[in-house]
Amino acid sequence: MKITLRSIVSGAALALVFAAPAVAQDFDKYVALGDSLTAGVEGNCVVERNQRASYPAVLAQQLGIEDFQQPLVQELALSDPLVGNPCLGTVFIPPSTVTVGAISQMGAPLNLSLPRPYDNLGIAGARVRDLIDLIHGNPNGTTVEANAALVLRNVPGSPFDGTNAVTQANILQPDLVSLWIGNNDVLGAALAGVVVDGVTLTPVPAFTEKYDAVNAALGGAGRTLVGANIPDVTAIPFTTTIPGILINPATRQPVIIDGHTVPLLGEGNDAFPCTPVAPDQGCPLPAGTLVTLPASALLAQGIGVPTAAGGTGQPLPDGRFVPPVMLVSGVTLYPNEVAAIVARTNELNAVIAAEIAGAGGVLVDIHAIFEDISANGYHIGGLTLTRSFLTGGIFSADGFHPSSIGYTMIADEFIKAMNSSLGTDIPRPDFSHVLFTPNVPAGGAALTDGGIWGYGMSTWKSLLETAAPAWGLAIQYPEAGRATPQDGGRGTRTVTRGDGD
Amino acid sequence: MRQRLRAPFPRVVLTLAIVGFLSSTPAFSSGFQVMTHGARATGMGLAYAGIGGDPTAIFYNPAGIGWMTHFESYVGLNFLTRTDGGVVGANPYPGAGASTNLDNQWFFFPDGYAVIPLTNELNFGIGGFAQYGLGLRWENPETASTRFVSQNAVIRSLDVNPVFSYRLFPQLSVAVGADYRFSKVQLERNQGAVNPFTGAFVDVAHVKLNSELLSNGGWGWNAGIMFKPFEALSIGAAYRSSITIDYEGTANFIQRLTGNPVFDGIVAGQLPQGEHPVTTSIKFPSSINIGAGIQLPAGFLLGLEADWTEWSTFQELNIVFPDGAAPGLDRITIWQDSWAYRAGLEKSFGQFAIRVGYYYDNTPQPDVDVGPLLADSDRNVYTAGFGYNAERFGWDLGAALIKFKQRSILTAQTDNFFGTYTETGLVLTGGLRLAF
Numbered sequence: 001m002k003i004t005l006r007s008i009v010s011g012a013a014l015a016l017v018f019a020a021p022a023v024a025q026d027f028d029k030y031v032a033l034g035d036s037l038t039a040g041v042e043g044n045c046v047v048e049r050n051q052r053a054s055y056p057a058v059l060a061q062q063l064g065i066e067d068f069q070q071p072l073v074q075e076l077a078l079s080d081p082l083v084g085n086p087c088l089g090t091v092f093i094p095p096s097t098v099t100v101g102a103i104s105q106m107g108a109p110l111n112l113s114l115p116r117p118y119d120n121l122g123i124a125g126a127r128v129r130d131l132i133d134l135i136h137g138n139p140n141g142t143t144v145e146a147n148a149a150l151v152l153r154n155v156p157g158s159p160f161d162g163t164n165a166v167t168q169a170n171i172l173q174p175d176l177v178s179l180w181i182g183n184n185d186v187l188g189a190a191l192a193g194v195v196v197d198g199v200t201l202t203p204v205p206a207f208t209e210k211y212d213a214v215n216a217a218l219g220g221a222g223r224t225l226v227g228a229n230i231p232d233v234t235a236i237p238f239t240t241t242i243p244g245i246l247i248n249p250a251t252r253q254p255v256i257i258d259g260h261t262v263p264l265l266g267e268g269n270d271a272f273p274c275t276p277v278a279p280d281q282g283c284p285l286p287a288g289t290l291v292t293l294p295a296s297a298l299l300a301q302g303i304g305v306p307t308a309a310g311g312t313g314q315p316l317p318d319g320r321f322v323p324p325v326m327l328v329s330g331v332t333l334y335p336n337e338v339a340a341i342v343a344r345t346n347e348l349n350a351v352i353a354a355e356i357a358g359a360g361g362v363l364v365d366i367h368a369i370f371e372d373i374s375a376n377g378y379h380i381g382g383l384t385l386t387r388s389f390l391t392g393g394i395f396s397a398d399g400f401h402p403s404s405i406g407y408t409m410i411a412d413e414f415i416k417a418m419n420s421s422l423g424t425d426i427p428r429p430d431f432s433h434v435l436f437t438p439n440v441p442a443g444g445a446a447l448t449d450g451g452i453w454g455y456g457m458s459t460w461k462s463l464l465e466t467a468a469p470a471w472g473l474a475i476q477y478p479e480a481g482r483a484t485p486q487d488g489g490r491g492t493r494t495v496t497r498g499d500g501d
Numbered sequence: 502m503r504q505r506l507r508a509p510f511p512r513v514v515l516t517l518a519i520v521g522f523l524s525s526t527p528a529f530s531s532g533f534q535v536m537t538h539g540a541r542a543t544g545m546g547l548a549y550a551g552i553g554g555d556p557t558a559i560f561y562n563p564a565g566i567g568w569m570t571h572f573e574s575y576v577g578l579n580f581l582t583r584t585d586g587g588v589v590g591a592n593p594y595p596g597a598g599a600s601t602n603l604d605n606q607w608f609f610f611p612d613g614y615a616v617i618p619l620t621n622e623l624n625f626g627i628g629g630f631a632q633y634g635l636g637l638r639w640e641n642p643e644t645a646s647t648r649f650v651s652q653n654a655v656i657r658s659l660d661v662n663p664v665f666s667y668r669l670f671p672q673l674s675v676a677v678g679a680d681y682r683f684s685k686v687q688l689e690r691n692q693g694a695v696n697p698f699t700g701a702f703v704d705v706a707h708v709k710l711n712s713e714l715l716s717n718g719g720w721g722w723n724a725g726i727m728f729k730p731f732e733a734l735s736i737g738a739a740y741r742s743s744i745t746i747d748y749e750g751t752a753n754f755i756q757r758l759t760g761n762p763v764f765d766g767i768v769a770g771q772l773p774q775g776e777h778p779v780t781t782s783i784k785f786p787s788s789i790n791i792g793a794g795i796q797l798p799a800g801f802l803l804g805l806e807a808d809w810t811e812w813s814t815f816q817e818l819n820i821v822f823p824d825g826a827a828p829g830l831d832r833i834t835i836w837q838d839s840w841a842y843r844a845g846l847e848k849s850f851g852q853f854a855i856r857v858g859y860y861y862d863n864t865p866q867p868d869v870d871v872g873p874l875l876a877d878s879d880r881n882v883y884t885a886g887f888g889y890n891a892e893r894f895g896w897d898l899g900a901a902l903i904k905f906k907q908r909s910i911l912t913a914q915t916d917n918f919f920g921t922y923t924e925t926g927l928v929l930t931g932g933l934r935l936a937f
């Protein structure tokens with residue numbers, strides 16, 4: 001082989017090209033993989049207004065990528081009856097009720113004819129396994145199958161039939177992939193109030209196997225992987241807004257009787273057995289119990305409130321799993337259940353950290369970032385954002401998906417992590433627009449069972465039906481006025497997809 | 502000499518000083534320090550700790566009054582203005598290119614000094630001046646991007662500083678004095694909150710914190726030494742102690758209506774009504790000034806000086822609402838000690854003199870604290886002056902052009918408010934000296 005000076009120089013130059021730290025313009029193709037948090041779901045719906053504020057859309061904009069395609073969905077005004085999944089927002093019902101209700105609804109797909117896969121492949125409701133296993137979408141199937149049909153278009157007759165999310169990502173040959181998956185592997189437990197390993201919590205081996213498969217399938221020379229981990233789902237408005245003690249609806253201050261606060265009543269569970277003292281039919285919630293937002297409607301009717309404090313004495317229902325397929329949803333998470341969710345989240349985050357490191361990727365520690373926000377708030381330009389429900393600015397009206405502001409923060413955290421780890425100089429997003437621009441359509445109707453916390457039973461049902469993982473199980477919900485620990489069914493009724501109030 | 506002791510003390514000096522501090526001042530020396538308290542000194546780049554010889558030495562180095570043999574008083578008028586200043590924003594907030602200007606206010610404050618020889622060696626002096634001041638008001642305060650951090654920040658002060666100087670030797674003078682500092686703080690900003698019906702931030706209240714000048718104060722002391730080994734050289738050093746002032750004031754919350762009556766009703770129910778007590782504390786730094794005056798041939802006088810200010814005393818700003826009307830503010834400032842280097846030249850033509858000077862002032866403020874509340878920067882300052890001084894009467898004029906270095910804050914910042922700050926200031930000062 002004849003080695004010339006020119007070849008040496010060329011080789012050196014080539015090495016420099018690959019060795020040089022990436023900069024913003026080096027990323028020509030970006031693909032996002034994930035779940036509803038990647039899709040841009042807000043207020044339990046995904047419509048164009050929200051999708052354009054999704055964190056991948058913001059990130060793509062900051063990368064200077066103009067052709068970033070998403071499975072956009074039309075947003076429709078409310079109709080009676082609704083024709084699409086309702087989008088939740090804050091509504092006012094005269095004369096004095098502020099609650100969460102439907103403000104618009106999902107309509108038809110707007111970008112269905114795109115001849116290539118979308119760049120945002122976030123599938124609402126997806127768990128890590130779904131990025132590999134979900135090769136056939138079904139508009140009439142489970143929630144996640146229906147969402148896959150929208151995002152992946154892998155339905156019979158489609159050129160994408162038989163492809164999963166990772167395959168579609170590879171078709172696009174991206175040089176940057178973001179991967180934020182695993183949230184639904186723990187979130188369902190919090191949303192349903194049922195903590196069962198293998199049912200609402202994904203076991204670690206199964207998670208590891210699928211995450212590894214995703215990583216292996218995504219691996220490729222010259223590709224940068226940016227992965228995010230799972231936030232603490234026991235520290236979101238859905239689980240932290242309602243305290244475990246009785247609150248005066250008028251003053252929003254704790255009710256004090258005989259110098260003490262009044263614990264709400266619960267059913268108890270195996271770790272915290274309950275022996276009611278008449279006339280109450282439930283037991284005081286132990287410290288550390290989380291009461292989820294759907295309890296709002298029950299509390300408004302006196303359920304969960306001791307008789308001595310003017311309530312019915314009936315307990316707030318605790319969720320449980322009835323094998324083989326029945327999930328009885330509840331509104332309390334006892335301390336042992338909270339601990340189990342936190343422990344599993346930490347275990348899965350350890351897997352994610354190891355997988356991302358093994359792939360030479362960049363880890364965005366969303367878990368730590370949201371812990372800091374929970375403790376200290378997020379300060380920008382003299383404004384303070386918190387995790388508070390409806391007024392904190394970070395979360396949307398469903399209590400667990402971020403708002404547009406929250407998604408911009410997340411995109412910013414991705415950029416900061418990339419700039420720090422890769423030496424890139426990606427410009428951070430401009431918050432000034434999203435902070436001050438109203439993010440709701442005009443008008444809208446209201447649900448009426450929200451209670452003082454503004455969260456209706458119908459809201460809960462809606463989000464469980466659309467956003468929670470598709471367990472392939474039947475779901476039962478507590479029904480106000482019939483929740484008693486003695487009735488065997490715990491005052492529940494079976495609700496299936498499309499079942500209204 | 503004894504007759505001079507009976508000379509009536511010019512009350513106008515203190516009266517003017519007190520009235521004058523009803524105006525605030527921009528911070529034209531490092532941090533929020535103001536050093537232009539004598540027209541001659543201003544013309545010479547404030548390199549005056551080693552010169553003295555007139556009543557303004559009470560401020561710059563009290564030992565500099567040690568050789569004065571007559572009752573002398575000095576009344577000075579200072580005009581300060583910001584000729585331009587503002588911030589051009591950057592992402593993530595207030596956004597790239599978002600421009601907000603500082604108000605180009607004019608500030609006026611007088612100084613007053615008097616020196617009374619008590620014996621051949623012992624002199625008494627008293628001065629009134631404002632060593633610290635801040636005036637940072639943003640244009641269009643109801644829409645400015647800075648409004649949630651600060652719309653208007655004011656620190657006013659008035660030092661009353663009696664001193665005694667004593668000549669230990671014909672060539673050596675020492676001095677010591679007490680310093681009582683009155684001060685007030687005023688902060689104004691808007692409060693933003695998320696409108697739950699829109700998910701967007703809106704202005705919901707205007708918050709004004711205010712304390713009264715004469716109701717808040719603290720004691721300190723100062724000292725100086727000046728040595729004149731021979732006619733053409735004088736060397737001086739001065740020290741001022743730190744002074745801590747615990748402010749007590751009031752807070753007012755004025756609701757800003759958003760146009761949504763439901764939300765406005767919710768805000769009204771949560772907004773503190775009426776006046777509420779508020780407290781804060783500022784520890785003003787100690788300082789050391791070391792300088793020399795060198796008489797050169799052909800009527801030239803050269804002043805050189807290095808100043809150290811212990812700005813590390815300003816580590817935090819805590820605002821407390823004792824009645825719990827609103828959450829307190831705990832702001833970490835972590836300032837650092839700073840140095841300034843000054844030089845000035847005076848050329849005398851008989852009783853007339855012209856002066857030029859320059860100084861470089863390092864900012865004590867770290868990047869993380871630079872924001873709408875206070876955006877300080879290193880600065881180059883160019884000065885000039887002119888004066889007439891007869892034995893019993895004199896006047897001086899001085900001017901200083903302050904060019905702040907452009908300062909870009911693009912990474913970590915306490916308020917997450919990013920941008921590039923610019924500022925230019927001008928000081929015009931004049932003084933009248935009378936001796937009896």
